[in-house]
Amino acid sequence: MAAQKTRFERQVEEVLATFDFERVHHVMESLSWTWANLDRVPTRAELMAEARRLLAELDGKPGVHGSGGLRASYKDDGTLSLKFILCESWSDLNEDSPTR
Numbered sequence: 001m002a003a004q005k006t007r008f009e010r011q012v013e014e015v016l017a018t019f020d021f022e023r024v025h026h027v028m029e030s031l032s033w034t035w036a037n038l039d040r041v042p043t044r045a046e047l048m049a050e051a052r053r054l055l056a057e058l059d060g061k062p063g064v065h066g067s068g069g070l071r072a073s074y075k076d077d078g079t080l081s082l083k084f085i086l087c088e089s090w091s092d093l094n095e096d097s098p099t100r
Helices: 007-018 021-031 044-058
Strands: 063-067 070-074 080-084
Touching: 007 044, 007 080, 021 044, 044 063, 044 070, 044 080
Parallel strands: none
Antiparallel strands: 063 070, 070 080
């Protein structure tokens, strides 16, 4: 008898099932966005495998893991998300600014 999946494992499956890997692959192809370990644009299957790895690394604990444009995050409130980041800028006022 197979073990029942945990809530987190079910979340991972839901996120992977609803994420638009085709769209991400199309953008990466259009931009010739390669992964260094492949020296080419990853396939949809490779994108999904990397997304699964990043999500699984969170292991139901709050945090963020990212690689190759993909970013998986798990919040304290139990929200699991997967994003493809093309461009991002941020500032954290709680961090010390580097000395200039």
